[in-house]
Every structure is written in structure tokens, then in C-alpha cells.
Amino acid sequence: MTRMMKFALAATVVLAGAGEVRAAAPCADDMAFGPWLDGVRAEAAAQGVSQGTIAAALGGATFDQSIVAQDRRQSVFSQTFLEFAGRMVNQNRLDHGANNLRKHASTFERIERQWGVPGPVLAAFWGLETDFGANIGNQPTINSLVAMAYDCRRPERFRGELIAALKIIERGDLGAHEMVGPWAGELGQLQFLPSHYYTYAVDYDGDGRRDLLRTSPDALASAANYMSSIGWRPGEPWLEEVQVPGNLAWAEADIAITHPRAQWAQWGVTLRGGQPLAQDALPASLLLPMGRNGPAFLAYPNFHVFLEWNESLIYATTVAYFATRLAGAPRVGNGSGQVAAFGYNEIKQLQELLVRRGFDVGGVDGKLGEMTRAAVKAVQLELGLPADSYPTPELMARLR
Numbered sequence: 001m002t003r004m005m006k007f008a009l010a011a012t013v014v015l016a017g018a019g020e021v022r023a024a025a026p027c028a029d030d031m032a033f034g035p036w037l038d039g040v041r042a043e044a045a046a047q048g049v050s051q052g053t054i055a056a057a058l059g060g061a062t063f064d065q066s067i068v069a070q071d072r073r074q075s076v077f078s079q080t081f082l083e084f085a086g087r088m089v090n091q092n093r094l095d096h097g098a099n100n101l102r103k104h105a106s107t108f109e110r111i112e113r114q115w116g117v118p119g120p121v122l123a124a125f126w127g128l129e130t131d132f133g134a135n136i137g138n139q140p141t142i143n144s145l146v147a148m149a150y151d152c153r154r155p156e157r158f159r160g161e162l163i164a165a166l167k168i169i170e171r172g173d174l175g176a177h178e179m180v181g182p183w184a185g186e187l188g189q190l191q192f193l194p195s196h197y198y199t200y201a202v203d204y205d206g207d208g209r210r211d212l213l214r215t216s217p218d219a220l221a222s223a224a225n226y227m228s229s230i231g232w233r234p235g236e237p238w239l240e241e242v243q244v245p246g247n248l249a250w251a252e253a254d255i256a257i258t259h260p261r262a263q264w265a266q267w268g269v270t271l272r273g274g275q276p277l278a279q280d281a282l283p284a285s286l287l288l289p290m291g292r293n294g295p296a297f298l299a300y301p302n303f304h305v306f307l308e309w310n311e312s313l314i315y316a317t318t319v320a321y322f323a324t325r326l327a328g329a330p331r332v333g334n335g336s337g338q339v340a341a342f343g344y345n346e347i348k349q350l351q352e353l354l355v356r357r358g359f360d361v362g363g364v365d366g367k368l369g370e371m372t373r374a375a376v377k378a379v380q381l382e383l384g385l386p387a388d389s390y391p392t393p394e395l396m397a398r399l400r
Contacts (some may be wrong), residue, residue, distance in 0.1 A: 004119060009081075012264055015113075023176070027072050033062075033063045033150060036150060037058065037061060037146070037150075037383060040058070040146075040149070040159065040163070041054050041058060043159075043163060044163050044166045047163060047167070048167070049163070049166045049167060049169075049170050050170060053166055053169050053170045053176075054166065056169070056175075056176045057142050057165070057169055057176040057179075058142065058146075058166075059165055060352060061142065061143065061146045062143070062146075063146065063150050064143055064144075064147045065147070065257055065306055067143070067144050067147035067148060067151075067184075068147055068148070068151045068153075069382055070183050070184075071148065071151070071153065071184070079314065079343075079384070080289075080294075080314075080339070080341070080342070081289035081290055081294070081295065081314055081317055081318065082290065082294070082295065082332070082334065083368040084314050085317070085321055085322075085332065086313075087316045088128055088318055088322070089318065089321060089322045089325060093127045093128075093131070093322070093349075095122045096127065096131070096132055097120075097124070097126075097127050097132070097322075097326045098326065100123055100126070100127075101119050101120065101123055102131050104119075104216065104217075104220070105119075107204075107216075107217050107220060107221075108122065108123075108220070109121075109125065110203075111220060111224045111328075112224075112234075112265065114221075114224070115221075115224035115225060115227070115228040115232070115234075116224075116228060116232060116233075116234025116235065117223075117227050117228065117232050117234075118323075118327070120241040120323045120324075120326035120327040121227075121238065121323045122220050122223055122224060123323070123326055124319050124320070124322040124323035124326055125190055125223060125309070125319055126189060126190060126219070126220065126223075128315075128318070128319050128321065128322060129189070129190055129191040130188075130189050130190070130191060132189075133189040133216060133219070134400050136180070136181060136182075136187075136188060136189055136191075136213055137180060137181035137182035137183075137186070138180050138181075139180060139181060139182060139183050140179070140180060141165060141179040141180055141181045141185055141194075142162070142165060142176060144181070144182075144183050144184060144185040145158055145161050145162040145165055145185040145194070146162060148161075148184065148185060149161070149162045158185070160195060160249070161185055161193055161194045161195055161196075163180060164193075164194035164195040164197070164198045165185075165194040166275070167194075167198050168187075168197055168198050168201075168257055169220070170241055171198070171210075172209065173197075173201065173209055173210045173211065174211070174213070178213065180213075186206055187212060187213065188212030188219050188222075189212060189213065189216060189219035189220075190212065190219045190220070190222065190223045192212060192222065192226075197210075197212060197222075198225060199226045200222050200223040200226040200229065201218065201222045201225075202218060202222045202225050203218060204217040204218045204220070204221035204222075205217045205218060210222070225325075226309075227305050227309070230305055230308045231301070231304065231305055231308070232302055233260065233301055233302055234306050236282070236300060236301065236302055237300050237302065238296070238299075238300055238302035238303050238305075238306065238320050238323065238324075239287075239297050239299055239300070239303055239317070239320040239321060239324055239386075240271070240297060240298045240300070240324070240325075241243075241271070241272045241295065241296070241297055241325075242264075242269050242270060242271055242277070242296050242297060243269070243270050243271070243272055243274065243296065243336075243351065244268075244269055244286070244288075244292070244296045244300050244336075244344065245267070245268035245269070246292075246336070247268075248267060248268065248269075248270070248286075248292075249267075250292055250386045250387050251377070251381065251387040252267075252286060253286040253287070253288045253292070253296075253388055253389070254286070254377065254389065255283065255285045255287055255299060255303075255307075255313070256285070257285055257286075258283040258284060258285050259283070259284065259285075260280070260281040260282065260283060260284075261277055261278055261279070261280050261281070261282045261283075261284050261298065262277075262278075262279045262280060262281065264277060264284060264286065264298060265277040265279055268374060269286070269296075270300070272330075272333060282300060283300070283301060283348070284298040284299065285297040285298070285299045285301050285303075286298060286299075287303075287317065288388050288389070289313065289314065289317050290335065290339045290390060291339060291388045291389070291390025291391075292336075292337075292386055292388040292390070293335050293336055293337030293338060293339050294334070294335035294339045294390070295332050295333060295334065295335050296335070297317070297321075299320075303316070303320055306319055306320045311369075311370070312345075312367075312369070313354070313368075313370065313373070314368075333350060339390075340391075340392055340393050344366035345366070346391075346396075347366045347367065347368050347391075348364055348365075348366045349370070349396070350376075350391050350395075350396060351363075351364040351365070351366075351372055352364055353399040353400065354372070354375045354376070354399070357379065357399065359375035359378065359379065360375070361375050368390075368391075373389040373390070374389070376389050376390065376391055376395070377389040379395070379399065380395065383395070383398050385398070
């Protein structure tokens with residue numbers, strides 16, 4: 001997300017959906033690193049951070065170009081949903097997720113009573129972010145945040161995250177030496193950005209500290225607190241696999257378009273296996289992460305909480321699907337037909353063609369993100385092709 005994003009895989013996630021990559025150069029060409037860091041110190045002090053904390057955290061700070069280089073190399077979300085979900089929602093994670101749901105059953109039950117977020121949802125994020133706390137990262141967080149804030153890609157955003165990290169230290173949750181994580185500056189077993197840590201962290205084991213790195217109850221409760229604050233609706237589903245008739249009006253299949261579940265049923269959408277949908281007014285969007293021939297889901301209002309956590313559609317759909325598996329759903333089907341593979345290079349070519357046609361795709365980055373999918377849908381409608389927001393060889397040929 002400012003959104004929560006995530007672990008050396010998740011560190012990749014934190015920046016998914018960002019704009020076009022620019023050259024890796026410090027943002028303020030007219031300001032050397034030293035004076036820039038002095039400005040951060042002054043801003044932190046003005047926001048109530050003590051000189052002792054500032055000295056402990058920033059005393060030896062340097063600009064690490066390797067952090068910026070990693071920021072430029074992200075391509076994990078160029079994979080299709082089935083590729084990414086197949087790799088991430090593997091049997092090992094499913095087994096560990098089920099074991100952790102049993103092991104921490106009382107904690108999950110207490111959390112759901114308080115915030116309404118089910119255990120499988122929290123366990124899915126926990127598993128994908130850090131393999132249930134096993135891979136929280138070991139890079140000095142302050143060093144990472146300094147590099148990301150001094151770089152010119154998103155300086156204001158990460159300057160705020162850097163100061164939030166100093167406030168976490170000042171509050172006594174973590175010492176500067178304890179603050180470690182992946183290269184992109186997230187923290188803890190659920191990989192919070194520092195601003196989310198500072199705002200939503202909960203001391204759930206009653207030891208007087210909000211420790212999201214070493215204390216699983218604190219981490220899980222903090223995640224539920226965050227999800228509740230951004231709109232989680234207790235007792236409602238988040239994602240449901242469905243079958244879609246071949247004559248559907250494909251332009252209706254859009255995460256930004258909702259209809260009552262009864263309307264989708266009227267249009268011939270069924271549960272996977274052919275069982276009828278509930279005939280109710282619960283709003284739902286038809287999500288086709290790989291187009292009309294790939295897997296199909298109804299995405300409910302709670303799915304938007306997954307997107308708020310991480311704006312990458314592939315990541316959000318994968319973690320939501322993982323949560324359904326932990327709640328008892330079967331493995332996702334492959335869909336109803338052939339889906340052409342569009343990798344990093346093919347998506348970049350698609351984006352270049354769309355840009356030449358006048359569409360804003362949010363940057364030529366090789367990722368089939370929200371803006372690229374919207375441009376694909378618009379040009380499909382323009383060309384009289386099925387408007388399912390997913391590219392095909394026919395679309396590429398027409399664009400050329």
C-alpha cells in the first residue's frame with residue numbers, strides 16, 4: 001500500500017504498482033546526503049523525537065545504493081495469477097497454516113471476537129508475508145528507509161516512513177539495533193510499514209511492548225486492528241470461486257463494478273461445480289485475474305481490504321485465495337480455456353503500444369497493474385473485442 005506491503009518477497013510487494021522506473025539517482029541534486037540527513041533530524045525533532053533516539057538511529061547512517069538498485073529490479077508481479085498462486089500457495093504453506101490455526105486457536109478466536117477478522121485471513125497474510133514469522137528479514141531497517149527516502153522515486157513517502165520508525169524507537173517498542181526487516185523497510189511478522197506499525201500496533205500479550213517482530217499475538221492482533229480500521233466487514237466472505245457462462249457481458253467483469261449477488265446468479269454465474277449462488281443483495285464484483293478463459297471469482301467488499309493492504313491485484317488475489325483454502329475451499333481451477341502467457345517483456349510491449357495509442361498505463365514497468373488493465377479494457381471496447389481487461393495475441397496484433 002501508503003499501503004502495507006511485504007518480506008523479501010514482500011519487500012518486492014511494498015512497491016508493486018509504482019510508476020515508471022527512473023534512473024537511480026539521489027533526488028536532491030543540489031543537496032548532498034549530509035545536509036539532507038540534517039534536515040531529517042530537524043524534522044524528527046520537531047515531531048517529538050528525542051536527540052538521544054535520533055543519534056542512536058541516525059548516527060552512522062549512509063546512503064546505500066544497493067537498496068535503490070533492488071527497488072529497480074522488481075518483476076515478481078509480471079507472473080500470471082496461476083503461476084504466482086501456484087508457487088506461493090503450496091502444500092507446505094497450507095500445512096503450516098493449518099497447524100498454526102490449531103496452535104494459536106485461542107488467540108485467533110479472541111481476535112475475531114474483538115475485530116471480526118477470521119483466523120484464515122490473518123494466517124494467509126502471515127504465511128505469505130513471512131512464512132509465519134520465519135522470514136522477517138535481517139536488513140537494518142533505518143538504513144533501508146534512509147536510502148529509499150533519499151532516492152528520488154518516492155522521497156516524501158519514505159521520509160515519512162523513516163520518521164515513523166524513529167517514533168517507534170522513541171515510544172519504546174523497539175530499539176534501533178532491533179529494527180530489522182527486508183530491504184524495503186517493512187517490519188515484523190506481518191510486514192508493516194513503520195507508519196502502520198506506529199498507528200495500529202497492539203500489545204496483545206500484555207507485556208507492555210508492541211513487539212511485532214518476536215511476538216505473534218501482537219503481530220496478528222495488530223493486523224486485525226489495521227484491517228478493521230480500513231473497512232473489514234465481520235461475518236462476510238471475501239472471495240468465492242465461480243463458473244461463468246461464455247455469453248456474459250464481459251465489460252461487467254471489473255473489480256470497480258459491483259452488482260448484487262442475485263444479479264450475477266441471474267446472468268448465469270454459479271459456484272464452481274454448478275451449485276447456485278445465494279440469491280441475496282450482497283454486492284460483488286466479477287474478478288477475472290487471467291481474463292475470461294482463466295479462473296473466475298466473485299470478489300466481495302472485504303476483498304478491497306486485501307487490495308488496501310497491497311495494491312497489486314495478483315498479490316491481493318493470491319492471499320485472498322490462500323485464505324479461502326485455509327478456510328476449506330478446494331484448489332482453484334484453471335478456467336475454461338487457453339490463456340496466452342504474457343510475461344514481463346510481453347507486458348512491456350503491450351504497455352508501449354497502449355501508450356502510443358494515447359492511454360495512461362501508469363508507467364511501462366512490465367506489470368499488468370490496475371491502470372494497464374483499465375487501458376486494455378478500454379481498447380478492447382474500442383476494437384469490438386471481449387472486454388475482460390486481459391490481453392490476448394489478437395489484441396496485440398490489432399494494436400500493432
